[in-house]
Amino acid sequence: MKRWLIPGAVGLVLGYVLMGLVVLAVVEFGLFDVRASTPHKRIVAWAAHKAMIDSMRLHSRHVQPPERFTPADVVAGFHAYDTHCVMCHGGPGVARAAWVKGMTPSPPYIVDSARFWTPAELFTIVNDGVKMTAMPAWGDTLGRGRVWNVVAFLEALPYLSPRDYDALRRAKGQMGPVFTGPKTAGPVPAQNG
Amino acid sequence: MNARLLAILGCLALGACGESAKAPHWPPFGGDPDQGRVLVTRASCGACHRIPGVENAHGEVGPPLAHYAQRTVIAGMLPNTPQNLTYWIAHPQAVVPGNAMPNTGLSDQEARDVAAYLYTLR
Numbered sequence: 001m002k003r004w005l006i007p008g009a010v011g012l013v014l015g016y017v018l019m020g021l022v023v024l025a026v027v028e029f030g031l032f033d034v035r036a037s038t039p040h041k042r043i044v045a046w047a048a049h050k051a052m053i054d055s056m057r058l059h060s061r062h063v064q065p066p067e068r069f070t071p072a073d074v075v076a077g078f079h080a081y082d083t084h085c086v087m088c089h090g091g092p093g094v095a096r097a098a099w100v101k102g103m104t105p106s107p108p109y110i111v112d113s114a115r116f117w118t119p120a121e122l123f124t125i126v127n128d129g130v131k132m133t134a135m136p137a138w139g140d141t142l143g144r145g146r147v148w149n150v151v152a153f154l155e156a157l158p159y160l161s162p163r164d165y166d167a168l169r170r171a172k173g174q175m176g177p178v179f180t181g182p183k184t185a186g187p188v189p190a191q192n193g
Numbered sequence: 194m195n196a197r198l199l200a201i202l203g204c205l206a207l208g209a210c211g212e213s214a215k216a217p218h219w220p221p222f223g224g225d226p227d228q229g230r231v232l233v234t235r236a237s238c239g240a241c242h243r244i245p246g247v248e249n250a251h252g253e254v255g256p257p258l259a260h261y262a263q264r265t266v267i268a269g270m271l272p273n274t275p276q277n278l279t280y281w282i283a284h285p286q287a288v289v290p291g292n293a294m295p296n297t298g299l300s301d302q303e304a305r306d307v308a309a310y311l312y313t314l315r
Contacts, residue, residue: 039231045248093286095295101235108240111254111293162291 036104048105052130056121059128063120069152077153078168080146084138085110093162105133114155122151216262216315222275223302224309232307236297245314255294261311268292278308 026032040048087097088107100107113122127147129137139147160168230247233239239250243257264273270288271277280287283304285294299307 039234040248042248045234049249090295092293093291093295095298096237098298101232101298104235106235106237108237109252109254109295111241112252115253162293166291 036102039104045105048132056117056124060118060120060124063123065119065123065151066148069148069155073149073152074156075153075168076146077149077151077156079172080142080150081153082169082172084142085150088134091162092157092160092165094165103134107134110154110157112158114158119151119155122154123147126150216260216312219275219312222279222305222309224275224279224305224307224312226306226309226313228303229306229308229310232299232303233310236299236307238297238307241294246310258311259314261314263315268294275305275308275312278311279304282307 039045081091086094088100088103090096090109090111092111096107096109117125125135127137127139127144129135138150142150233244233247233250238244238258239247239252241252241254242250243252243259244250245259261273267273267277267281268285268289271281279301282297283299283301284296285292286296297304
């Protein structure tokens with residue numbers, strides 16, 4: 001047993017040193033392409049996406065959602081969403097701002113986010129943001145109450161048709177596409193946001 | 194077993210072994226499928242559609258796009274041709290006003306590239 005112990009330990013240490021040198025080289029020589037204009041390599045895309053999901057699941061464990069969401073919560077959440085979120089995340093029938101397609105990772109349309117994430121997870125994502133993406137930690141500026149309103153709205157969003165969303169926008173006083181019925185093509189907005 | 198029955202069975206067998214047997218082969222229309230694949234990620238299409246060959250494309254808001262080359266009608270409105278598909282991708286709100294798919298913000302060339310990628314999904 002003692003025969004391989006020392007060479008084994010030396011090999012292990014050398015292996016770690018080599019890995020550290022490789023990491024240093026990647027950082028120092030700019031070998032990792034940070035430009036947003038080029039897509040992630042597939043393995044990097046998989047790892048980043050999985051890390052985000054697993055990290056959010058871990059960090060949302062202690063979060064307690066409210067007993068239930070009221071319609072007032074949903075409407076308040078819509079106001080916050082339409083003001084702060086729609087330009088990156090779009091909505092039912094609502095486009096993202098033109099420059100958003102230049103972002104890596106791309107902020108997803110989140111029409112059915114409530115089907116994939118629990119309320120506690122949605123809260124954590126919105127409240128605490130996501131590193132190395134453009135997703136801010138909205139808790140800082142909105143406060144926890146407003147963030148829960150946004151979560152309430154996200155819970156309702158899969159059930160809102162494009163017309164419903166448009167009606168909410170017009171009640172809020174926003175310009176939006178005019179839906180005049182299936183036979184007429186209404187004016188198509190250039191971009192939103 | 195007569196010749197006619199054999200011919201029918203032969204056709205059935207061919208249909209069973211190749212989905213691509215049903216998809217038309219379009220002549221080149223100026224779309225780059227590799228660039229199209231990049232644009233699909235850029236435009237976040239996968240947030241709403243399941244799309245083979247694209248990472249993290251497992252949205253359930255819109256229909257899945259597997260075997261899209263075989264799809265006969267786009268959005269229940271337009272025959273699936275390169276020109277129509279390019280138009281749909283760039284201007285969905287003009288084709289079906291008020292539908293849940295937003296205008297993608299893709300230029301005509303970008304939409305052509307995305308259409309070319311979708312046509313690789315045989």
